[in-house]
Amino acid sequence: MKPDLFFAVAAAAEKYAVFGAMSLIMLQMHQMKKGYPLEILNHCDAYDYIDLANEVALSTLSYSLEKVAAVLTHPGLLAKWLKYYHRWLAIPKYIDKLVEPHTSCPRMMSWHYRFSKHVRDNPLYGLNPAVLTKDFACTRTTRYYSCPCVHECEVPFQTALKTQQDAFPRWSEITRTSSDSTAVEDVDTQLETDPGVSSLFNHASADLTFRSSDNILFKIHAKYLGATSAGLAPPPSTLMDRTHIELEEPSTVLEILFQFVHPPPESKRYLQPDIRSLEQDLFFAVAEAAEKYIVYGAMNLFMTRMRQLTQDYPVDILRHACKHGYRDLADIVAPNTLSYTLSVVAPKLTTILYHWVIYYDLWLDIYRDVDSHIWQSKSMECPRALMWQALFHHKFTENPRFIFSPLSLPELPACKVQGSGPCPCAEFSKLFSKVVAKGRSIPKFSSIAFPRSA
Numbered sequence: 129m130k131p132d133l134f135f136a137v138a139a140a141a142e143k144y145a146v147f148g149a150m151s152l153i154m155l156q157m158h159q160m161k162k163g164y165p166l167e168i169l170n171h172c173d174a175y176d177y178i179d180l181a182n183e184v185a186l187s188t189l190s191y192s193l194e195k196v197a198a199v200l201t202h203p204g205l206l207a208k209w210l211k212y213y214h215r216w217l218a219i220p221k222y223i224d225k226l227v228e229p230h231t232s233c234p235r236m237m238s239w240h241y242r243f244s245k246h247v248r249d250n251p252l253y254g255l256n257p258a259v260l261t262k263d264f265a266c267t268r269t270t271r272y273y274s275c276p277c278v279h280e281c282e283v284p285f286q287t288a289l290k291t292q293q294d295a296f297p298r299w300s301e302i303t304r305t306s307s308d309s310t311a312v313e314d315v316d317t318q319l320e321t322d323p324g325v326s327s328l329f330n331h332a333s334a335d336l337t338f339r340s341s342d343n344i345l346f347k348i349h350a351k352y353l354g355a356t357s358a359g360l361a362p363p364p365s366t367l368m369d370r371t372h373i374e375l376e377e378p379s380t381v382l383e384i385l386f387q388f389v390h391p392p393p394e395s396k397r398y399l400q401p402d403i404r405s406l407e408q409d410l411f412f413a414v415a416e417a418a419e420k421y422i423v424y425g426a427m428n429l430f431m432t433r434m435r436q437l438t439q440d441y442p443v444d445i446l447r448h449a450c451k452h453g454y455r456d457l458a459d460i461v462a463p464n465t466l467s468y469t470l471s472v473v474a475p476k477l478t479t480i481l482y483h484w485v486i487y488y489d490l491w492l493d494i495y496r497d498v499d500s501h502i503w504q505s506k507s508m509e510c511p512r513a514l515m516w517q518a519l520f521h522h523k524f525t526e527n528p529r530f531i532f533s534p535l536s537l538p539e540l541p542a543c544k545v546q547g548s549g550p551c552p553c554a555e556f557s558k559l560f561s562k563v564v565a566k567g568r569s570i571p572k573f574s575s576i577a578f579p580r581s582a
């Protein structure tokens with residue numbers, strides 16, 4: 129049976145609870161752990177096989193983000209996986225930090241370079257002490273350089289790595305979501321108390337009452353709704369029976385939104401609220417509500433403000449822009465999201481996460497190019513090449529767009545490669561021009577997120 133078909137049959141067996149088939153399929157999946165960890169994880173997440181998920185999760189780390197995004201289709205799973213991946217990335221990052229004080233030691237740099245390369249190519253490498261020990265035994269670099277710190281540094285280094293690996297949590301521990309049950313209880317208790325009334329929107333003559341999710345009433349004159357909003361005006365029947373119109377938003381959001389619906393009261397000197405002072409979460413919650421209920425004035429104002437904040441809140445703005453079809457804003461803000469960690473991006477970009485991962489992977493492709501240029505045996509003998517790679521790695525991890533700023537490099541050590549052929553370090557400026565050109569050719573986010581048919 130072809131794998132695609134196998135996993136489709138497996139899903140069907142679960143869906144229709146065909147017990148005999150289900151246990152056979154689980155047996156088969158255990159046999160397929162090596163070749164299809166992503167497909168298995170997808171199945172386990174959909175049908176709650178936690179133990180098997182824990183077993184295959186590590187193997188999923190060695191696939192490209194593009195492949196991961198394509199296979200992990202169960203709703204919410206990609207975000208969980210990115211959380212797991214981000215936690216795992218903490219190990220190489222931790223090692224980076226340990227190496228930092230030793231950047232003048234070529235052996236250390238060589239070790240670190242090989243370590244990071246292997247870890248990126250196959251995360252399991254870093255988690256298998258046997259392979260690492262073998263690597264430590266390599267003396268290639270010491271043959272070329274006297275290294276003052278071989279014994280001082282490598283042993284504690286290796287121990288630190290081992291400690292990190294041992295402490296790495298299982299899939300289910302990292303991806304578990306708690307506190308779901310308490311949120312439900314909160315809503316229940318709120319509904320039992322009497323509703324409060326908004327201090328701003330309590331006009332006695334108002335003919336329409338909205339109720340917020342936290343049980344606050346907003347009394348509004350219906351005549352203003354049609355003029356200021358396309359989404360809040362209720363059908364005439366609702367108008368007549370004078371019951372509360374339930375809205376999903378909390379009162380903090382509605383209090384601001386209704387100030388764009390209702391003419392501002394005299395006490396506010398007829399001014400609409402100053403949205404510049406809104407705290408981040410509230411800002412985006414009101415912007416979302418403005419789009420949902422099509423409150424024209426607020427939509428315009430929030431859009432203008434977001435264009436001023438593309439450096440400050442790129443991830444939230446990208447989500448908002450994509451959700452509501454502001455393609456140009458998405459394109460402006462998307463590059464700014466690259467410097468954020470996966471753990472920040474994943475939970476915020478729920479619906480466009482797949483597209484963001486594809487976009488991010490295009491940037492990582494630049495890194496892979498640089499890697500394949502430097503990953504030659506000569507570089508292992510050249511402190512100049514190793515240092516350059518380390519700097520590129522460091523800056524790229526921080527923010528891939530560093531390639532567009534003028535490059536200021538510290539003094540690099542001299543090339544030590546002798547014999548036939550040029551060392552990769554001789555071509556760094558050429559390599560860097562290629563990197564910049566490739567960076568400029570990365571398609572706009574909107575062309576990935578909303579491909580045009582025409």
Ligand SMILES: [Zn+2]
Nearest residue numbers: 233275277278
């Ligand atoms: Zn050394």
Ligand SMILES: [Zn+2]
Nearest residue numbers: 230233277281
């Ligand atoms: Zn050292």
Ligand SMILES: [Zn+2]
Nearest residue numbers: 510543551553
């Ligand atoms: Zn060189």
